[in-house]
Amino acid sequence: MVFVWLPLMVSAQSIVNTKHNLSVSGPGTVKAVSEAEICLFCHTPHNSRPVAPLWNRNDPGATYTLYTSSMLQALPGQPDGTSILCLSCHDGTVALGSVLSRPATIGMTTGTFMPAGVSNLTTNLRNDHPVSFTYDAALATADGQLKPPGGITPPVSLANGNDPHKNIYSDFLVATSQNSNLCNSCHQRTYWTSSTHSSSTRTWNGVAPDPWPYTDPAMTTVAQNACESCHNPHNSGGNLMLLKYQAEESNCNDCHNGNVASKNVTAQFAKTYRHNVTGYTNVHVANEPAAVTTMHVECVDCHNPHAALNQTAVAPNVNGFLTGVKGVNQSGAAVNPAVYSYEICYRCHAGSPGAPAAVTPRVIVQNNVRLEFAPGNPSYHSVAAAGVNTNVPSLIAPWTTSSRLYCTDCHASDGASSPAGPHGSIYPHILKRQYSTADNTTESAAAYALCYGCHNRTSILNNSSFGEHNLHIVGERTPCNTCHDPHGISSTQGNSTNNSNLINFWTTIVTNSSGGIRRFDDQGLYRGRCYLTCHGENHNPLSY
Amino acid sequence: MNKLNVFFTCAFLVAVVQFGSAQTIVGSAHDFSGQSWNTTTEICIVCHTPHNADISVADAPLWNHSLSAVATYTLYASGTMNSVPGQPDGSSKLCLSCHDGTVALENFGGVTSGTNFMSGDALIGTSLSNDHPISIDYDAALALADGGLHNPATTSSGLGGTIAEDMLISGKMQCSSCHDVHNSAVGTSSLLLKSNAASALCLTCHDK
Numbered sequence: 001m002v003f004v005w006l007p008l009m010v011s012a013q014s015i016v017n018t019k020h021n022l023s024v025s026g027p028g029t030v031k032a033v034s035e036a037e038i039c040l041f042c043h044t045p046h047n048s049r050p051v052a053p054l055w056n057r058n059d060p061g062a063t064y065t066l067y068t069s070s071m072l073q074a075l076p077g078q079p080d081g082t083s084i085l086c087l088s089c090h091d092g093t094v095a096l097g098s099v100l101s102r103p104a105t106i107g108m109t110t111g112t113f114m115p116a117g118v119s120n121l122t123t124n125l126r127n128d129h130p131v132s133f134t135y136d137a138a139l140a141t142a143d144g145q146l147k148p149p150g151g152i153t154p155p156v157s158l159a160n161g162n163d164p165h166k167n168i169y170s171d172f173l174v175a176t177s178q179n180s181n182l183c184n185s186c187h188q189r190t191y192w193t194s195s196t197h198s199s200s201t202r203t204w205n206g207v208a209p210d211p212w213p214y215t216d217p218a219m220t221t222v223a224q225n226a227c228e229s230c231h232n233p234h235n236s237g238g239n240l241m242l243l244k245y246q247a248e249e250s251n252c253n254d255c256h257n258g259n260v261a262s263k264n265v266t267a268q269f270a271k272t273y274r275h276n277v278t279g280y281t282n283v284h285v286a287n288e289p290a291a292v293t294t295m296h297v298e299c300v301d302c303h304n305p306h307a308a309l310n311q312t313a314v315a316p317n318v319n320g321f322l323t324g325v326k327g328v329n330q331s332g333a334a335v336n337p338a339v340y341s342y343e344i345c346y347r348c349h350a351g352s353p354g355a356p357a358a359v360t361p362r363v364i365v366q367n368n369v370r371l372e373f374a375p376g377n378p379s380y381h382s383v384a385a386a387g388v389n390t391n392v393p394s395l396i397a398p399w400t401t402s403s404r405l406y407c408t409d410c411h412a413s414d415g416a417s418s419p420a421g422p423h424g425s426i427y428p429h430i431l432k433r434q435y436s437t438a439d440n441t442t443e444s445a446a447a448y449a450l451c452y453g454c455h456n457r458t459s460i461l462n463n464s465s466f467g468e469h470n471l472h473i474v475g476e477r478t479p480c481n482t483c484h485d486p487h488g489i490s491s492t493q494g495n496s497t498n499n500s501n502l503i504n505f506w507t508t509i510v511t512n513s514s515g516g517i518r519r520f521d522d523q524g525l526y527r528g529r530c531y532l533t534c535h536g537e538n539h540n541p542l543s544y
Numbered sequence: 545m546n547k548l549n550v551f552f553t554c555a556f557l558v559a560v561v562q563f564g565s566a567q568t569i570v571g572s573a574h575d576f577s578g579q580s581w582n583t584t585t586e587i588c589i590v591c592h593t594p595h596n597a598d599i600s601v602a603d604a605p606l607w608n609h610s611l612s613a614v615a616t617y618t619l620y621a622s623g624t625m626n627s628v629p630g631q632p633d634g635s636s637k638l639c640l641s642c643h644d645g646t647v648a649l650e651n652f653g654g655v656t657s658g659t660n661f662m663s664g665d666a667l668i669g670t671s672l673s674n675d676h677p678i679s680i681d682y683d684a685a686l687a688l689a690d691g692g693l694h695n696p697a698t699t700s701s702g703l704g705g706t707i708a709e710d711m712l713i714s715g716k717m718q719c720s721s722c723h724d725v726h727n728s729a730v731g732t733s734s735l736l737l738k739s740n741a742a743s744a745l746c747l748t749c750h751d752k
Contacts (some may be wrong), residue, residue: 015752016742025742038743038750045676045722046668052622054676163692165752 015165016423022096022108030115030540032097033107042085044101050085056099057088062123063089067130069240071286075144076130077399082094083131086164092120118214118235126147128235129242135186147188170216179221180226187227188486191307191324199223200310202260211254222260229255230305240282248284248298249277252305263419271413273431275302290326290334290429292347295354301325302421316340316383317403319527321421330384332370342383346370359429360437362485362504363518372487378496379503380488381405389501391525394459410450410486410528437481439509443474451480466501467544476535482506497522505532513540569726573666573735581650581660590652591638591673601637610651611641612680618671626690629677635676639719643668680717682707682749694751702738711737711748 015021015038019028022041026032040523044056064087066076067265088094092114097106105112114120121128133139140146164172175182181199192198193317202224204211209354212225214232219225230251236242243251249269269277275297283296292301299305304324311320318325318341327338328346338344349355350370356365366372375385395401411422412432422430429435433449441447445457452460461470472478480486485504494504499521510532512518521541529543550634569587576582593608600611604703617640619629641647643724645667648658661667668675680686687693696707696715703710711721721737722745728735738745746752 012745016747022740036741039746039750040743043746046674047665048674051620051674053624054620054674163752165692 013166013168018165018167020164020167022037030096030108030110030119033109035097035106040099040101041096041106044099047100053082053085055088057085058094058098058100059084060088060091060093060123062087062091062093065124065126067126067128067242069286071241072130074130074133074135074139075490076133079125079132081132087121089114090119090121091123091387092116093123100271121234127236127239127242129498145187145189147186149186152185177215177228177415178224180225180228183227189306191304194309195305195307195323196310196320197222197229197305197308198226198492202255204255205259209254209258211260222255241286247278247281248300252299263417265419265423268413268418268423268425271424271426273426273428274408275422275430290336290347291328291332291350292352295348295352299349301347307337313341315406315409316342318344328370330370330374340384341406341408342373356429360481360485361507363507364485364499364504366490366493368490369487371490371492372485374488374490376491376493377488378491378499379501381410381486381502383407388496391465392455393464396454396456399454409454434477435481437479439479439482440477441479442477448473448480467526467530478509478535480532482509501528510534514538515540517541567727567729572726572728575723576649579649581648581658583650584653590649593653602634604635604638604646608652608680609638609641610647610656611637611644612646614640614644614646614670617644618673620673620675620677625677627677627680627682627686629680632672633679634713634716634718635720636713636718639723639725640668644670646670676722678718678721681715682712682717683715687751694749696749699748702744707749717749 016025017027019026019030021027021038023036024029024032024034025036025038031096040056042056043054045054048054048056050059064078066078089096095105095112096114097112099106125131134305135146135149137148137150138503140148163174166172169176171177173182175185177183184192198509202218202222211229212219214234215225215228222229222349230244231242232238232244233242237244238246238248238251240246244254245251253266255261256264257266259321259345268274277298280296280298283294284298284301286293286300300520302325303321307324309320309323311323313319318338322336322338322341322344325344326334326336326347327340327343328350329338329340329343330346332350335343346369349368351368355367355369358441370384371377373380373384377388379388381387382405383402386404390401392401395403396530408421410432411430412418412420412425413423413430414425415426425431426436427450433453435445435450436447443461445452448457459465461474463469472483473480483505484502486502488502489504498520503520505518505520510518511534513531513533515531517540519531521531523529527544529541530539531541532539575587577585577587582590583710589608591609592606594606597606597608598604598611599607601607615631617632642649642662643666645662647661648655649660649662650658672678682693682696684695684697687695694707696712699707701707701710707714711717713720723735724737725735730737736745738748740746
């Protein structure tokens with residue numbers, strides 16, 4: 001007998017050097033103690049069951065918990081066909097070394113069953129991409145974002161006979177998952193190909209948590225990780241939509257916390273005044289109505305991660321970051337996608353349950369922001385249409401009386417370098433700058449920084465429009481908010497005589513005149529009169 | 545990751561044990577000289593005769609065992625198979641004259657009244673649906689179409705020649721492609737043509 005050591009040069013594309021070589025010679029951690037044969041862990045030349053593909057393992061006989069989703073059009077059944085063959089190891093219920101052609105179970109180094117971890121799907125397939133469903137043209141039509149299977153070009157390696165035997169790509173994938181090439185073989189998400197998430201070359205700065213814990217480490221950019229930046233096709237933490245994490249915002253935070261994306265949005269949500277995305281979990285439903293009926297807020301209520309673009313716009317049009325999001329238009333009708341930015345705000349702030357009530361008690365009370373901004377109103381800030389008043393001498397260029405505003409011109413994160421949008425602020429009502437409302441506030445550029453951002457402080461204090469501005473604001477230390485209702489006054493409640501110039505008094509500061517009247521009368525350009533009592537001063541009336 | 549795998553593969557050594565002596569049928573699973581149903585006590589006679597052999601199977605080697613009357617076996621089928629197995633032919637029919645379980649073991653040399661039939665693991669039965677397909681034309685075209693098979697005309701069998709030369713008969717995969725009915729390769733069970741350690745026999749043809 002002659003013993004010869006020979007280097008066995010195996011092709012890179014062979015089961016021999018993949019983790020599916022469970023024999024003692026296998027390269028993986030899950031392997032046999034001494035069994036030398038490779039094929040027999042799955043196949044036998046005689047007495048196979050099921051007969052094809054000459055299967056050598058027992059059917060798990062398990063009942064699986066299946067994936068479900070409000071968006072799912074497919075009808076996954078209990079795993080069948082080749083999938084149940086995979087599960088005869090990967091559900092963790094069948095001993096890895098239990099094969100039909102061996103009377104005794106083959107000993108494995110890592111224990112009897114598939115070790116817990118990414119390779120053990122368990123019998124809970126709720127968090128795994130659905131399998132064993134009919135994928136036909138009808139499904140593609142019903143779903144709307146799937147390619148008709150007849151139109152799918154098989155991934156290149158399928159054509160070359162790739163299968164669970166060859167680990168050409170990582171994880172025995174049949175095509176590369178880079179840029180989600182594999183996912184995109186079937187899924188054609190609306191907007192996706194033109195979105196920034198599909199093309200961004202941003203990389204991770206290495207600070208935990210790893211936003212891409214399961215993908216090939218060679219894929220280092222957002223574009224390369226693509227779908228898997230948010231979704232995990234197996235053992236997903238979120239179940240819903242196979243998102244990585246159950247808490248919706250967590251799927252965004254691990255890139256938008258300053259570790260991948262250029263701006264830190266996560267930090268904004270730690271501020272006192274915020275859209276409280278961390279306060280709700282699994283309340284948002286992907287196909288919920290445009291007008292929100294159950295109070296919540298998630299990143300995806302305002303952003304469509306499949307569509308978002310790093311692109312600016314001009315008010316009132318939605319910018320790239322808000323592309324592909326549903327909204328409620330000025331008429332109160334659902335629109336998809338929203339065309340104007342405010343339509344997205346109206347999803348919640350136009351009468352939805354739980355929307356914040358107006359904090360200032362006023363003569364006219366209106367909590368529906370859509371009605372406050374309606375173009376037919378006696379006065380309003382120019383969100384939904386150019387403003388009524390064509391004489392606003394305080395406006396700082398480039399603002400004019402025909403300019404349009406975004407809600408986010410006032411409601412946004414504070415700080416010049418903060419990411420745009422109303423994520424979170426140190427100022428109440430998620431205001432971008434300070435807007436002091438306490439009575440007897442000493443006037444300063446800082447106290448009313450929000451208003452002075454557009455309305456020139458000098459012009460205001462020089463009484464360019466209202467002749468007594470200086471007396472009220474500086475002398476009497478009365479905040480803007482005491483007389484002005486910044487959103488607007490609904491035409492269903494106010495009129496152009498009493499409610500021009502956003503006049504809608506704060507009722508606990510401004511009380512009735514000695515004549516029992518609390519009213520402003522517009523008397524033409526820069527002229528008017530007030531019936532009221534304020535800071536002890538009786539106006540019965542006083543004119544200017 | 546793939547690059548790493550390639551690296552490890554290059555460093556991967558396997559001990560190949562070579563034996564200098566060949567086995568013979570004597571003492572093998574096909575040595576029936578001691579079987580109670582073989583009253584001749586001979587070895588070869590169960591399958592072969594020097595005279596008056598059955599020539600109904602083409603190229604049958606001086607066949608002496610009664611052939612199976614089964615005309616239609618249930619064949620293996622698979623949605624991923626590119627080959628088209630036909631009804632067993634050639635030498636595989638000779639194997640099935642015992643292993644399909646329809647002909648008594650002692651029905652050779654003109655005997656037709658035997659009562660001992662194949663049983664256990666060696667019994668293939670008349671359903672070949674759960675057995676590796678046989679009587680397949682295995683050529684370069686099939687290998688190309690399948691994508692997971694080596695080209696038999698150019699791939700070494702590990703036995704000295706190519707797959708086609710050492711393992712196929714008239715270009716067909718038959719029982720004898722895997723099994724040497726007379727000599728079990730040393731260190732193997734089931735009368736295998738060559739050792740299946742590390743699934744070497746399977747991987748001779750299957751490019752997996």
